[in-house]
């Protein structure tokens with residue numbers, strides 16, 4: 068492409084600002100006269116609130132107000148949005164509980180907000196919070212999702228029998244039963260996809276300013292795009308969306324966790340309105356662990372049936388998706404995205420899954436990088452590995468034998484998705500070569516000599532990207548008199564480099580340099596339609612519409628140039644920022660067009676693009692120390708198909724970041740609750756190990772694009788691919804090493820103690 072801006076490929080325009088400390092994050096917003104909020108949080112996982120006494124706190128120095136569940140109920144801020152909208156098994160509707168934004172009557176997880184203390188300094192608010200007296204009648208807590216579903220389990224709510232808030236199914240149960248009956252081999256497995264917490268670097272923060280003159284609220288808050296959060300907050304509070312104005316700067320990581328409206332934001336609204344003063348709250352890291360939505364937390368058990376030639380004939384799963392104490396708005400992904408890719412990259416004629424969604428006395432569950440995609444990929448890939456082990460087949464061969472053939476696309480899955488295009492045999496071959504798959508035996512022997520068990524792991528995965536809940540994506544493009552093009556979006560980067568990639572898309576379409584394009588995300592009061600940044604949808608959705616917007620800008624420009632030159636628009640050509648015509652000697656630059664218009668030229672464009680399916684193969688090698696069970700990733704490579712790539716360095720960074728995030732879950736991260744009290748035992752980085760840069764040394768990635776027709780740019784998403792592929796690949800590698808000492812299955816996290824224990828048992 069001759070207009071391709073090579074100079075900027077790789078360099079992110081936002082980095083100078085971000086790495087020199089000039090980013091403006093949620094906690095950096097302040098306004099004169101603001102007050103500070105501090106939340107009193109439940110110190111029991113399950114308890115009746117007998118009384119809340121705020122008298123002493125109210126009398127404390129600097130305190131301006133104390134708000135409780137009674138205030139939340141009085142405001143009517145009680146019904147959180149959730150998106151488990153479709154009918155479940157036998158027409159079951161999700162049983163949504165009321166969730167007053169400050170707990171009322173009962174607390175259902177440790178850390179739930181019970182009261183909000185507002186004072187003239189953060190310290191005064193924190194001190195006074197100690198004086199709020201809450202009298203609890205402690206109830207038996209239930210934190211294990213399987214136990215929550217067992218008969219006689221303590222109930223979180225009388226309105227939810229058996230703690231079962233939702234149940235749904237997908238696929239054809241009878242066809243699966245029939246195929247399993249006739250199978251030559253059936254692999255049975257139970258796989259645990261552990262509960263983890265996304266842990267973005269920037270903790271939550273929110274400053275709310277109430278404007279009594281028009282009854283509107285202004286938010287400086289951490290978010291992943293304005294539309295989703297605004298809509299959720301509106302449905303929670305009943306305040307119309309156009310009265311909720313968002314203004315934010317940079318976001319220090321989101322990973323799904325920063326998408327929804329949280330109850331704290333609505334509680335701050337109550338205080339800001341009552342006191343007539345802006346109120347600011349900045350979360351501590353402990354509050355993050357306790358109250359930011361967790362991710363994953365799925366248990367799958369089932370069967371994979373094969374015929375005598377090693378071809379998959381059926382797949383059945385019983386899936387338990389722990390939702391925590393309340394159905395949070397991000398909860399649907401755990402079922403929707405799982406169903407979408409239930410059969411992975413394989414042609415499996417019959418498939419069926421039954422999803423049970425229990426409530427437990429734990430932090431509510433939400434979307435975490437992949438939101439069900441890594442979970443189902445991990446489960447499917449564990450089954451395939453296990454089948455290969457049981458049938459003594461090469462893991463790569465078994466996969467190749469069962470891939471959906473390239474000529475079968477678009478491919479309709481047994482659960483009703485239509486995969487657009489993938490070339491799994493090609494992706495696999497490229498990855499096997501990159502990883503030197505056939506040279507593994509020699510490397511294993513070498514490790515053996517150093518006293519290490521070495522294993523090789525593989526994953527071949529697919530996931531949906533694009534689509535989303537919004538009916539379409541809209542952007543606005545303006546052209547001003549100095550020739551600068553500004554792109555307005557309602558999506559929001561959290562570190563993705565959208566200023567670079569969306570800017571590049573516009574710059575390429577216009578044939579101008581990137582420095583002439585400005586990207587403005589979530590301008591205050593924006594009424595553009597669109598989704599938030601999530602589901603790896605921004606490039607497919609917002610990117611595609613930005614491209615169309617630039618083309619429309621050219622068309623409008625041609626019309627204006629024609630007027631200026633006294634010609635017909637059809638007589639005008641456009642290239643590289645200039646309008647020309649064979650009928651005229653005059654050349655008009657973009658800036659001239661804006662000047663001719665005497666005001667800014669602006670176009671609004673919308674488009675709907677649907678889902679497209681990134682896919683890939685990741686091959687890793689892991690060494691296990693025989694004496695200690697300690698693991699080391701010694702090789703990691705991946706081949707990914709995300710369609711056309713806008714920025715190669717950003718795509719590599721996205722995959723690499725996802726890979727390491729997946730590795731964190733594989734080797735250490737896990738949220739653990741005390742089974743009896745329901746108290747979280749992992750509420751700080753002292754007991755919750757974040758992955759370090761050295762966990763996955765030297766990631767080697769290659770691209771292999773198949774063209775998506777869903778988007779005019781031919782792009783597929785990539786933001787979640789690394790997570791989806793790395794979890795199954797790294798578990799596969801570790802179990803391959805452990806297989807040599809008699810261990811056939813182990814659930815995450817694959818910590819040294821767990822591995823050592825399994826090795827002892829395997830002996």
Ligand code: MCN
Nearest residue numbers: 320321322436562568602603604605606713714784785786
């Ligand atoms: N890209 C590209 N060419 C493609 C596809 C993507 O150049 N063919 C670029 C994009 O333009 C964008 C980045 O790669 O700069 C990711 O694009 P995309 O796959 O469209 O995903 P989104 O931008 O919608 O990001 C969402 C995705 C999700 S769902 C999570 S969770 C996640 C992730 O991205 N959270 C992140 N990556 C993250 N990266 C950072 N730094 N921080 C997070 O919180």
